[in-house]
Amino acid sequence: MMDSRQVSGRSARFRRRAGLCLLVLVVVAGTGWTMAALWFQAPQALRMVLMACAVVTGAGLIWLASRRPARAWAGVLVAGVAVGLWWSSILPRNDRDWAPDVAHIVTGRVEGNALTLYNVRDFEWRGENDFTPRWQTRRYDLDQLNSVDLFSSVWASPAIAHTLIGFGFANGERIVFSIEIRKEKGEAFSEIGGFFKEFELALIASDENDIIRLRTDARGETVSLFPLKVTPEQARHLLLSYVALGNRLAEQPEFYQTLTSNCTTIIYQLARLAHPGIPFDWRILLSGYLPDYLHEHGMLKDGGPLDEIRRQAVIAPQNGRAEPYSAAIRAP
Incomplete structure (x- = not known):
């Protein structure tokens, strides 16, 4: 021994x-x-x-x-x-030479029931790199707010999607908010770069005819529309949370982070303000499965079988049709 x-x-x-x-x-x-x-x-x-x-x-x-x-x-x-x-010492900034589509961050002001949004994007897209830029000031009546939609845009792996939130009003107006990387001119998206302070965050507010048509028609992405089941109070709270986020980013820029500060995780954070009981789930990170998560928790307006909901949710490219875009993508 x-x-x-x-x-x-x-x-x-x-x-x-x-x-x-x-x-x-x-x-x-x-x-x-x-x-x-x-x-x-x-x-x-x-x-x-x-x-x-x-x-x-x-x-x-x-x-x-x-x-x-x-x-x-x-x-x-x-x-x-x-x-x-x-x-x-590497800090986010708002004064870089930004790409045209993220040149501005939406901001807003609420006075009573009147919401004013500044720098609403309304580009005319003829192709992904061929467009006429327009930035506008819009006014909305919060008493008219009556719907919330989730848009899920897939371009490669079905597990990863860009998620956007749209709000509808009784008078037919619609506005979509998109949390995006704020690219400089000549930059391209990089998942790895998103871990290393490569991009700032941008909050874009836009017409569906701009931000959704860009993805379906110009980029050829698969975009799906899922109406959400929310109360009027939750819809209003969520909308104003986006306005507050835009105001904050305009004053205090933040970095995009691939896992913790991306389009889906921030939507989850904002949604919890309106619906505190929403649990965290791996499908929030693998954003292509976010509709499955919402369906499981009864948050989709259509409560039918998920496969059928997903099939009907896909938006067909409109290819320059003249009829109002929002009505066309919701036509049966």
Whole structure:
């Protein structure tokens, strides 16, 4: 049998090896994250140089770990603080050279039952990159608010969808709110970039003839319309929550975050203001399944079989037809 000194020696060696493995894991993960952050945030002229420095620093810390673990841990701490200070210095802004479709964020003012929205988008889209821009001021009577719709737009994987919320009024007016990335001119969406402060958030308010037709006709996305079951009080609360969000983003810009601050998670946060009992669910993250979640909780206006609801919800492209767009997409 081993004596106590042998047991103690083996235990010490195990702790050293475990500590070394943990240190190497921390360095590799930290270096990988730093390189990705530099790729999206470092000035282009310095990007490759800084990424090379990150690799050299990581390799040096791993080399030091096998000889002076305590110093290596101290180096990890210093490097982590330096990267953290740099990362915290990257702040969202509202004064970049924005792409035309997100050039403005909607804001609003409520006076009694009158809602005034500023910077409502009403573009005429002839193609995805061919359009006539128009930004307008609109006024709505909150007493006329009588419906809320969910739009789900799928472009690739059925598990991921862009979600929009529309509000209808008794006089036939409609307005759709869309939480989107605020791209600069020449930028393209990147799911990975959404983890690294690549985009700010934008709240767009628009006519259905703009924001829904763009997706169905110009982009060829599969867009579905799901009327929601809400009380007048919940509809009003939800609408005013969007107005408050737009006002806040116009004053205090925020970053888009792929998991925690995207079109669906923010809708969920706003919906909880109007309906506090809504539970969190994995289908909020995999937004293509959001209609399934709403159907399960009795929040779709149509309570029939889900497969049939989904089939009837798909909006057919209108291909430039002259009849009012909102009426056409709701025609039986």
